[in-house]
Amino acid sequence: MIRVDGRSDSPSLIRVRGLNKTYRRGGENIQVLQGLNLDVDQADFVAFMGPSGSGKTTLLNLLGGLDVPSAGSITVAGDEITHMSASKLTQWRARHVGFIFQMYNLIPVLTAFQNVELPLLLTKLSKSERRKHVETALGVVGLSDRMNHFPRQLSGGQEQRVTIARAIVSDPTFLLCDEPTGDLDRKSADEIMALIEELVGKYHKTVLMVTHDPVVAARAHTTLHLDKGVLVEAERKGVLVGGVA
Amino acid sequence: MKFNRFIFANLFRKKIRLILTIGSFAVALFLFTFLAVVRSAFSRGTELAGADRLVVINRAGLINVIPLSYRDKILQIKGVKAVTHNNWFGGVYQDEKNFFPQFVIDPENQRQVMTEMRVPDDEWNNFVKDRQGAVVGAGLAKRFGWKVGDRLPIKNALYGPTKTWEFVLDGIYHNDHPGGDESQFWLQWKYFDETIPAVIKSQVGWYVVKLDSPDDAVPVAAAIDKGFANSSTETKTETESAFAAGFAKQLGNIELLILTIGGVVFFTLLLVTGNTMAISVRERVGELAVLKAIGYPDRYVLFFVLSEALVIALIGGLIGLGLAVLAIPVVGAALRGLLPPLLLSVSVLSLGLAFAVFVGVASGLLPGIGAMRLRVVDALRRV
Ligand SMILES: Nc1ncnc2c1ncn2[C@@H]1O[C@H](COP(=O)(O)OP(=O)(O)OP(=O)(O)O)[C@@H](O)[C@H]1O
Ligand SMILES: [Mg+2]
Numbered sequence: 001m002i003r004v005d006g007r008s009d010s011p012s013l014i015r016v017r018g019l020n021k022t023y024r025r026g027g028e029n030i031q032v033l034q035g036l037n038l039d040v041d042q043a044d045f046v047a048f049m050g051p052s053g054s055g056k057t058t059l060l061n062l063l064g065g066l067d068v069p070s071a072g073s074i075t076v077a078g079d080e081i082t083h084m085s086a087s088k089l090t091q092w093r094a095r096h097v098g099f100i101f102q103m104y105n106l107i108p109v110l111t112a113f114q115n116v117e118l119p120l121l122l123t124k125l126s127k128s129e130r131r132k133h134v135e136t137a138l139g140v141v142g143l144s145d146r147m148n149h150f151p152r153q154l155s156g157g158q159e160q161r162v163t164i165a166r167a168i169v170s171d172p173t174f175l176l177c178d179e180p181t182g183d184l185d186r187k188s189a190d191e192i193m194a195l196i197e198e199l200v201g202k203y204h205k206t207v208l209m210v211t212h213d214p215v216v217a218a219r220a221h222t223t224l225h226l227d228k229g230v231l232v233e234a235e236r237k238g239v240l241v242g243g244v245a
Numbered sequence: 246m247k248f249n250r251f252i253f254a255n256l257f258r259k260k261i262r263l264i265l266t267i268g269s270f271a272v273a274l275f276l277f278t279f280l281a282v283v284r285s286a287f288s289r290g291t292e293l294a295g296a297d298r299l300v301v302i303n304r305a306g307l308i309n310v311i312p313l314s315y316r317d318k319i320l321q322i323k324g325v326k327a328v329t330h331n332n333w334f335g336g337v338y339q340d341e342k343n344f345f346p347q348f349v350i351d352p353e354n355q356r357q358v359m360t361e362m363r364v365p366d367d368e369w370n371n372f373v374k375d376r377q378g379a380v381v382g383a384g385l386a387k388r389f390g391w392k393v394g395d396r397l398p399i400k401n402a403l404y405g406p407t408k409t410w411e412f413v414l415d416g417i418y419h420n421d422h423p424g425g426d427e428s429q430f431w432l433q434w435k436y437f438d439e440t441i442p443a444v445i446k447s448q449v450g451w452y453v454v455k456l457d458s459p460d461d462a463v464p465v466a467a468a469i470d471k472g473f474a475n476s477s478t479e480t481k482t483e484t485e486s487a488f489a490a491g492f493a494k495q496l497g498n499i500e501l502l503i504l505t506i507g508g509v510v511f512f513t514l515l516l517v518t519g520n521t522m523a524i525s526v527r528e529r530v531g532e533l534a535v536l537k538a539i540g541y542p543d544r545y546v547l548f549f550v551l552s553e554a555l556v557i558a559l560i561g562g563l564i565g566l567g568l569a570v571l572a573i574p575v576v577g578a579a580l581r582g583l584l585p586p587l588l589l590s591v592s593v594l595s596l597g598l599a600f601a602v603f604v605g606v607a608s609g610l611l612p613g614i615g616a617m618r619l620r621v622v623d624a625l626r627r628v
Contacts, residue, residue, distance in 0.1 A: 061621075067622045090540055090541075090542050090543075093538065094540020095540075099535070107532050107536075108258075108532075109254040109255055114251070119539050121251075
């Protein structure tokens with residue numbers, strides 16, 4: 001169950017309370033997030049929308065422990081991440097977050113297999129265990145036959161699927177996607193979205209995704225709009241809520 | 246190490262750049278090794294020179310002569326075993342370019358003092374009997390393809406009007422010390438002293454004194470100089486190593502020259518590789534940010550950049566040292582007589598490798614720290 005009113009009583013997987021983020025630019029304070037609340041449960045799939053500059057990436061960075069909020073708290077699976085040290089946060093990211101960005105995702109000099117293996121090199125897994133995990137992840141995204149290809153030998157959609165394999169290979173608590181289909185054509189975008197839906201439906205992954213594309217957003221269980229620094233529920237599985245379009 | 250593949254894969258991102266950077270290291274290391282070998286060749290003269298020998302020169306400087314009559318007075322000093330004397334001949338064989346040191350020697354005492362320079366007895370006996378005889382080092386003989394019995398004309402302008410002195414090669418000396426000097430040309434004191442103008446007869450360039458024991462060096466040197474104090478020609482007695490160093494300095498401040506060139510090589514290499522590493526890090530800011538996002542600690546990122554720089558340094562360095570190992574004997578042979586023998590020692594090679602490693606780490610350090618400090622959110626925003 002996804003809520004944005006901060007009144008959820010049951011402990012949710014991701015729990016955000018009173019989140020503030022202020023940037024300083026040229027002696028001026030820019031309030032991007034202002035007391036934002038959010039609750040997301042296991043196997044939820046939520047899409048964030050909003051105009052450019054509304055703070056979607058900022059929110060995702062905070063949820064992923066890449067940046068620290070000016071105020072408020074983020075709790076994931078019982079761990080409050082807002083007060084962790086930088087090195088603790090790095091460890092936490094490796095265990096709990098799978099990242100899928102719009103670009104820069106893959107290391108061009110490593111094969112698909114080696115790219116997917118990267119997160120596992122930080123674990124104590126043996127070489128054969130790593131191989132098993134990587135093969136499974138590449139199988140899930142349907143690229144078992146492209147393991148030894150380099151990124152430049154793959155299509156944009158295939159590259160993004162390798163990125164998804166890398167994001168799920170260490171079985172993280174949730175996935176963060178910032179415009180995962182932003183660089184793709186309609187067909188590839190549909191394939192990627194079908195894959196993400198499968199991760200949620202079949203593998204019970206929790207996915208938080210930023211997108212500009214209403215068609216892409218429609219795949220999510222819930223679409224939330226970022227408006228004046230807080231989230232507003234816009235749509236739930238095809239049903240318009242509260243009149244915000 | 247499970248990250249090896251990653252580090253090596255990164256190296257091959259830009260093959261031409263990799264080759265050029267490795268090439269810079271190779272050239273610099275070759276130059277570095279060459280300079281180090283030249284430098285050690287000059288200071289080896291000083292190290293190898295027997296500590297049981299002293300050299301007596303005119304206090305007014307090496308180019309001033311000393312009376313032959315001092316010989317007997319020096320011999321009387323306690324602790325002195327033998328005395329021989331030399332003059333700088335300074336002639337030209339065929340062409341100015343064919344430089345080699347020519348010493349006027351005193352055959353009666355030469356072998357008692359310069360014990361490490363060995364001449365077969367039969368050759369030596371011929372030389373002693375032959376007024377116009379000459380003995381040369383094995384290296385010098387090889388350089389010009391001389392054989393015993395050859396006639397050697399040497400032009401000289403230092404003693405009277407320019408004229409050609411005729412010599413016959415009677416013997417060849419070898420040096421017992423590996424890398425010791427084998428480039429000299431010796432001629433007889435008698436022939437020299439008879440031939441030069443009367444006003445400069447019976448004057449020697451310097452004396453070489455063989456001691457009973459190296460422990461006596463300090464008191465004997467003091468006694469010699471004291472014996473000639475307040476005379477018309479005062480003396481300065483020093484160890485053979487100090488004398489050799491002074492001799493080399495007459496050719497110019499070699500040490501400073503080598504250190505200057507070495508310093509320039511060092512800083513150029515540092516700037517070139519530092520710049521290359523900086524560019525290569527800047528190019529993959531986005532990738533480094535993704536690595537950090539998926540949980541790679543900052544110190545790993547530093548480690549990757551440093552390892553890359555280090556691998557380049559080691560590969561380039563080893564190539565450069567390999568080239569030096571191949572080239573130095575060839576260059577050394579070509580320069581024989583002009584420079585002391587060039588010997589490539591293990592310590593020079595290790596020093597070269599240490600130099601490469603140091604430059605490698607230093608060039609990777611700033612870009613590496615930059616990569617380490619990189620904030621993921623900023624890097625991903627910087628499209
Ligand atoms: N490091 C920063 N310093 C100053 N201002 C920043 C910084 N990062 C983001 N901002 C500002 O915060 C606001 C929100 O930026 P953010 O990137 O989160 O928006 P977004 O919703 O993701 O936009 P887009 O749809 O274009 O990706 C913008 O006004 C942006 O200029
Ligand atoms: Mg954005």
